[in-house]
Amino acid sequence: MAEDKQKIVQVKHLKQYFNIGKPNEVKAVDDISFDIYKGETFGLVGESGSGKSTTGRSIIRLYDPTDGQILFNGQDISKIKSHGPQMKKFRREMQMIFQDPYASLNPRMKVKDIIAEGLDVHGLTKNSEDRDKRVRELLDMVHLNPEHMTRYPYEFSGGQRQRIGIARALAVDPEFIIADEPISALDVSIQAQVVNLMQDIQKDQGLTYMFIAHDLSMVKYISDRIAVMYNGKIVELADSDEIYNHPLHSYTKSLLSAIPVPDPEIEKTRQRIDFDHKSSFHEGQKLQEVLPGHFLYCDDKKAATFK
Amino acid sequence: MEIPQIPKDKFKLLNNKGNKEQEKIGTPALTYMQDVRRRLFKNKVAVVCLTLLSIIVLISVFAPVIAPYGPNVQHATLSNLPPKLGNLNIPGFNGYQNMGGKMVDAYQQVHAPKGTYYILGTDYLGRDLLSRIIYGTRLSLIVAVLATLVDLLIGIPYGIVSGWKGGMTDNFMQRIVEIVSSVPNLIVVILMMIILKPGLISIVLAIAITDWVTMARLIRAQTFQLKEQEYVLAARTLGESSTKIATKHLIPNLSSTIIIQTMFTIPNAIFFEAFLSFIGIGIPAPNASLGTLLSDGQKAFRFLPYQMWAPAIILSIIMIATNLLGDGLRDAFDPQSSD
Numbered sequence: 001m002a003e004d005k006q007k008i009v010q011v012k013h014l015k016q017y018f019n020i021g022k023p024n025e026v027k028a029v030d031d032i033s034f035d036i037y038k039g040e041t042f043g044l045v046g047e048s049g050s051g052k053s054t055t056g057r058s059i060i061r062l063y064d065p066t067d068g069q070i071l072f073n074g075q076d077i078s079k080i081k082s083h084g085p086q087m088k089k090f091r092r093e094m095q096m097i098f099q100d101p102y103a104s105l106n107p108r109m110k111v112k113d114i115i116a117e118g119l120d121v122h123g124l125t126k127n128s129e130d131r132d133k134r135v136r137e138l139l140d141m142v143h144l145n146p147e148h149m150t151r152y153p154y155e156f157s158g159g160q161r162q163r164i165g166i167a168r169a170l171a172v173d174p175e176f177i178i179a180d181e182p183i184s185a186l187d188v189s190i191q192a193q194v195v196n197l198m199q200d201i202q203k204d205q206g207l208t209y210m211f212i213a214h215d216l217s218m219v220k221y222i223s224d225r226i227a228v229m230y231n232g233k234i235v236e237l238a239d240s241d242e243i244y245n246h247p248l249h250s251y252t253k254s255l256l257s258a259i260p261v262p263d264p265e266i267e268k269t270r271q272r273i274d275f276d277h278k279s280s281f282h283e284g285q286k287l288q289e290v291l292p293g294h295f296l297y298c299d300d301k302k303a304a305t306f307k
Numbered sequence: 308m309e310i311p312q313i314p315k316d317k318f319k320l321l322n323n324k325g326n327k328e329q330e331k332i333g334t335p336a337l338t339y340m341q342d343v344r345r346r347l348f349k350n351k352v353a354v355v356c357l358t359l360l361s362i363i364v365l366i367s368v369f370a371p372v373i374a375p376y377g378p379n380v381q382h383a384t385l386s387n388l389p390p391k392l393g394n395l396n397i398p399g400f401n402g403y404q405n406m407g408g409k410m411v412d413a414y415q416q417v418h419a420p421k422g423t424y425y426i427l428g429t430d431y432l433g434r435d436l437l438s439r440i441i442y443g444t445r446l447s448l449i450v451a452v453l454a455t456l457v458d459l460l461i462g463i464p465y466g467i468v469s470g471w472k473g474g475m476t477d478n479f480m481q482r483i484v485e486i487v488s489s490v491p492n493l494i495v496v497i498l499m500m501i502i503l504k505p506g507l508i509s510i511v512l513a514i515a516i517t518d519w520v521t522m523a524r525l526i527r528a529q530t531f532q533l534k535e536q537e538y539v540l541a542a543r544t545l546g547e548s549s550t551k552i553a554t555k556h557l558i559p560n561l562s563s564t565i566i567i568q569t570m571f572t573i574p575n576a577i578f579f580e581a582f583l584s585f586i587g588i589g590i591p592a593p594n595a596s597l598g599t600l601l602s603d604g605q606k607a608f609r610f611l612p613y614q615m616w617a618p619a620i621i622l623s624i625i626m627i628a629t630n631l632l633g634d635g636l637r638d639a640f641d642p643q644s645s646d
Contacts, residue, residue: 060544083548091546104537107643108559110339114538117555118545150337152642168541217310244310263311 007071008176008208009036009059014068014078016051016058028054030232031068033287034295036176041202041209043223043240045216045255051232052212053099056178059210060096061087072176092122095169097198099181101161105153111164112149115139118172138167141204142197159190163197170201178210183218191215195222216259220244228252231277234287238294248296248306251275339642346639353635356628363625367445374438375426379593382433388413390436390613391424400426427617430603434593440618443595444625446507447577450596454514454576455569462519463565466526467553471534477527484520492517496583505588510580518576522568529564533557562640570633574626581622597622 016029029051036042044052058065061077070078072094080086095118098104105114115135118124125131136146142163153161162182169177179198183191195218202209213219219226220240227237228251236249247253254275261267284299290306337345347353366373391402391414402424404413414423427436469480496513503509533539533556542552558565581598583589590596597618604615638644 057540062540062543088546091544094544096541096544098537098541100537104541106538106556106560108339108562108640109555117542117547121546121551154643165541168545172545259310261311262313266311 005037005040007035008038008073009210010069010071011035011055011059012069012071014055014058014070015066016054016063017066020066027232029058032229032232032234033068034227034234034237036208036210038208039206040224041211041222043219043226044210044212044229045214045219045226046229047214047255050229052214052229053180055229056096056180056210056212060094060178061090088122092118092172093174094176094178095172095174097162097165097169097177097179097182100185101158101165102185104165105161107153109153110149111139111151111153111156114153114164115149115167115171117168122172124172134171135167138171141170141201142167157190158186159193162186162190162194166194166198166201170205173205174207176208176210178212180212181214182211184213184215191218198222216255228255231281233297234295235297236295237287238291242291242294246294248290248294249298250280342642343639346644347635350635350638352631353639356632356635359624359628360632363444363621363628364448366441367448370441370445374435374441376435376438378434378438378442378595380434382429384417384433385419385423385425385429386417386431386433387607387611387614388417388419388425388429388433389611390426390428392426393424428611428613430614431607436600436614436617439595439600440597440621443597443600443618444621446590446594446596447580447598447622447625449507450510450514450580451573451576453511454518455572457515458519458522458569458572459565461515462522462568463526463558463561465519466523467530467557467561469523470527470530471549471553471557473531481527484523487517488520490517492579496588500588505591507590510583510589514576514579518572522565522572525564525568526561529561530557533560559640563637566633566637566640570630573629577622577625 012033014029014032015027018026018028032051032055034042044055046052054063057063059070061080061082064082065078068078069076072090077086077090080090105111112132112135115138116125116131119131119134125134132149135149139146139149144160144163144167148156153164156164162185165182182198183194186194198209199222201207209222211219211222220243223240225238226240226243227234228243228249229235230251236243236247236252238246243252244256247256250273254273257271257273261270282299285297286299287295287297288300288303290296290298290303296303347357389402389404390400392400395401402412402414403410406413425435425437427440429435430439465480465484469477469484492513495516496509499509499513503512539552539556542556547555577597580589580596581601584596584598585602590599592599600618601615601622604611604618608615
């Protein structure tokens with residue numbers, strides 16, 4: 001990625017621990033650093049429990065980070081008070097799309113009120129007509145029938161519900177959206193629908209996405225750059241083509257080898273590469289740029305071999 | 308690491324024109340409360356219960372106007388008279404009583420003045436039972452309503468705060484709950500007697516001190532579950548304040564728990580009052596409550612069964628109606644319930 005591109009999010013040495021000091025301490029996110037450029041889609045992949053969702057939730061400040069900095073448009077948002085004018089402004093600029101369309105909409109609220117929640121919090125509309133008009137616009141934007149705004153979430157299918165969730169996030173005109181596995185709960189035909197919709201909206205509104213997922217083929221399709229997470233650490237970060245065609249870390253190689261191919265001939269001979277945790281991690285490793293724009297979690301000795 | 312590509316020309320774009328039609332859902336647009344009312348009125352059982360309860364509440368509210376006699380007015384000569392409804396001669400309501408195997412007109416025996424009749428009879432002091440039941444129901448309902456209010460006003464906020472804050476706050480608040488719930492409420496009432504006279508105030512205070520604990524615990528457990536729900540997280544990322552999250556997201560989704568727990572609280576409070584009156588530390592004589600009426604009626608049940616039947620029936624109706632209405636309300640508040 002070219003240096004002249006504007007950085008919208010800079011994560012520096014972010015750490016998110018839970019139950020600090022207790023025997024069941026969890027280092028969900030352990031010292032990760034990365035930048036997200038304006039207008040791009042940044043993919044974050046990894047297996048369950050690798051800390052991808054926690055990273056997303058720390059960035060949007062659903063959790064208070066244990067340590068490290070998160071710069072959003074140059075401003076450190078990792079320490080701002082959870083109830084204050086700064087936070088309120090930040091809540092408009094960054095939004096989230098959630099994983100489970102069945103859990104992310106309050107079953108007792110009408111679609112209209114779900115979508116308008118952000119409008120109400122930030123006082124973005126003057127009166128109820130204005131509010132209705134904006135909700136209609138948003139429903140239209142996500143290709144839902146505006147007549148549906150007085151329905152309840154249970155009357156919609158998974159894909160439709162996910163689009164309501166997208167409309168809710170868009171209501172406050174955010175710059176940056178974290179999509180936390182937005183398609184993993186949908187069936188495959190709907191996945192493409194939702195991803196294409198997200199891409200169209202990105203083009204229209206000039207949004208930046210952080211796309212968290214474990215479906216590698218979908219992440220490759222939508223992302224400009226991809227970071228691979230394992231055990232709370234980013235092990236590799238590069239352009240999506242680079243990751244796919246020249247993976248350097250053995251964990252990335254293992255992940256890629258696990259993608260099923262819709263071709264029985266290839267599938268018969270596909271070799272799964274096993275990943276050995278012990279041999280890949282030891283002291284003195286850190287994420288460093290080994291090739292232009294290609295970061296790898298390794299020690300200095302290994303990094304030197306790429307020079 | 309090569310991923311085979313499916314050639315682009317194998318894909319064809321679907322004709323998307325029919326989509327708008329497909330997505331139509333044909334039900335009328337109503338507000339949430341309109342929806343609740345519509346679903347409640349569709350439930351016939353709930354409507355019947357609501358009507359019954361409304362009648363009982365109205366009668367108790369207007370007791371001084373409706374009751375034919377004063378509840379504590381005694382007529383020593385007219386004691387233990389059976390029910391009599393005018394001169395209509397309806398079996399069971401004709402003033403006849405079984406005395407030594409023969410049916411005799413009890414009103415004639417005591418030389419009641421002409422035109423004297425008690426619809427539900429009189430008790431051992433010659434007090435009109437109907438008036439006493441009306442006033443007794445009023446008192447029992449006051450206890451029930453106050454207990455419910457305490458449940459709602461203390462139990463719900465306490466549970467939500469405890470569950471929402473979590474951590475040390477929750478730990479501390481739960482220890483208080485444990486201390487309160489470890490003291491039996493009978494002991495609280497007896498201790499209350501030291502400073503207060505037995506009566507409505509001490510009963511209500513005892514209920515207020517002990518009764519909210521169950522509600523608080525249930526609400527706390529549910530809040531723990533709800534606060535991890537993605538729609539609550541979404542509200543937080545939108546910058547919604549904690550109070551707003553509680554009223555917009557938590558309470559509506561807690562409503563079924565709240566309603567069901569309230570349906571337990573109401574009969575419990577009435578029973579608790581009845582029990583205290585029964586053992587003699589509740590409502591002091593001569594005031595009537597459903598509990599004192601039952602306890603009085605029970606003493607002569609074998610010979611004068613009508614003295615217990617009437618208050619027992621009223622109590623049962625209140626209990627059953629509140630329970631069934633509660634079920635109806637729970638369904639009505641849930642948009643997903645089949646209608």
